[in-house]
Amino acid sequence: AQTVTQSQPEMSVQEAETVTLSCTYDTSENNYYLFWYKQPPSRQMILVIRQEAYKQQNATENRFSVNFQKAAKSFSLKISDSQLGDTAMYFCAFLFSGNTGKLIFGQGTTLQVKP
Amino acid sequence: SAVISQKPSRDICQRGTSLTIQCQVDSQVTMMFWYRQQPGQSLTLIATANQGSEATYESGFVIDKFPISRPNLTFSTLTVSNMSPEDSSIYLCSVGLAGGDTQYFGPGTRLTVL
Numbered sequence: 001a002q003t004v005t006q007s008q009p010e011m012s013v014q015e016a017e018t019v020t021l022s023c024t025y026d027t028s029e030n031n032y033y034l035f036w037y038k039q040p041p042s043r044q045m046i047l048v049i050r051q052e053a054y055k056q057q058n059a060t061e062n063r064f065s066v067n068f069q070k071a072a073k074s075f076s077l078k079i080s081d082s083q084l085g086d087t088a089m090y091f092c093a094f095l096f097s098g099n100t101g102k103l104i105f106g107q108g109t110t111l112q113v114k115p
Numbered sequence: 116s117a118v119i120s121q122k123p124s125r126d127i128c129q130r131g132t133s134l135t136i137q138c139q140v141d142s143q144v145t146m147m148f149w150y151r152q153q154p155g156q157s158l159t160l161i162a163t164a165n166q167g168s169e170a171t172y173e174s175g176f177v178i179d180k181f182p183i184s185r186p187n188l189t190f191s192t193l194t195v196s197n198m199s200p201e202d203s204s205i206y207l208c209s210v211g212l213a214g215g216d217t218q219y220f221g222p223g224t225r226l227t228v229l
Contacts, residue, residue, distance in 0.1 A: 033216050043205055045158075045220035047116075052216075091157060095218075101146050101211045102173070103218055105157040 002027045004094050006106035013082045014114050020067075021077045021109050023092030031097040034068065034075045039108075040088040048090070051075065053097075079111075087113045117142055117210055119221035127227045128198055135194045136224045138208035143188035146211030148218065149181070153204045161206075164191040198228045 003026045013019035025034070036048040051059045051068050058066050063083075067076045079086055092106040118141040128134050138147065147164040161181055162170040170183035185191045195202050205225050209218040 035217075037220075043223045043225065045207060045209075045223070047217065047219060050217055095216065097216065101148060101163060101218065102160050103148075103150075103158070103209075105159075107157050 002029070002032075002094050002096060002104050004092055004104050004106040006090075006092055006109050008109045009107070010110045010112070012112040012114055013079075015082055015084060017082055018078060018080045019082055019111065021079075021090050021092075021111065023075045023077070023106055025073050025075065025092075025094050025106075027073070027094065027096070029096050033095040033097060034066075035093040035095070035103070036064070036066070036075075036077045037091045037093060037105075038086075038088045039091065040085075045091075049077065082113045084113050084115060087111060116219050117144065117212060119208065119210060119219060121208060121221040121224050123224060124222065125225040125227075127229060129229055130199055132198055133194055133196045134198065134226060135192050136206055136208075136226075138191045138193070138221055140189045140210050144210040144212065145188070147185060147191045148209045148211070149183060149191070149193045150207045150209065150220075151204045152207065152223075158207065161193070164193075164208075195226065198226075200228045202226065203228045 032053045034051045038046045063080045089108045094104045120139045122137045149161040150158045161176045162172040164185040166185045182194045205223045207223045208221045
């Protein structure tokens with residue numbers, strides 16, 4: 001069975017600095033997708049970034065980028081130039097491409113951006 | 116992406132009653148899902164809402180407790196039946212886009228059971 005682990009329950013960063021959130025996963029599958037979702041206090045789940053396992057190139061979306069290490073089963077999120085609006089819970093999630101769509105989530109990391 | 120709405124956004128209910136949560140999408144989608152997020156926890160998939168057939172439930176969730184309807188490709192409901200305080204959670208619907216490989220979420224329904 002697939003599992004997703006986020007080992008950092010809480011993190012903080014100063015505004016304008018860079019922070020990296022960690023995520024590891026366990027799977028025996030070769031084709032899958034990985035995601036980072038953001039959940040601010042409004043509780044809306046917002047897709048931040050998506051990575052296809054068959055692509056070696058790391059995904060980027062503006063200030064957000066990932067470091068995808070398939071062999072190590074690691075999928076970290078880097079937030080550059082942190083902004084106060086980045087304060088939220090961040091969830092790493094796994095989706096097996098052969099599945100009917102079941103997302104498996106990590107435990108989440110609460111990120112606080114300090115002014 | 117898609118515009119997804121949920122009703123109600125929050126509710127406070129009495130033990131033993133039932134609540135039906137609605138999820139509406141602005142376009143036709145094949146895959147719709149219901150998740151539960153207990154206080155301070157991550158998200159757990161309850162079931163996949165299938166159009167024209169019964170929902171597919173995950174381990175630990177049963178149809179009698181969480182009946183789901185999917186009358187068309189833009190709408191689904193989740194009912195939380197015979198509620199207890201342990202059912203106090205955020206309930207979120209999601210839709211699968213990009214061939215089902217990416218899910219987008221509704222704003223969630225915060226349920227408190229007294």
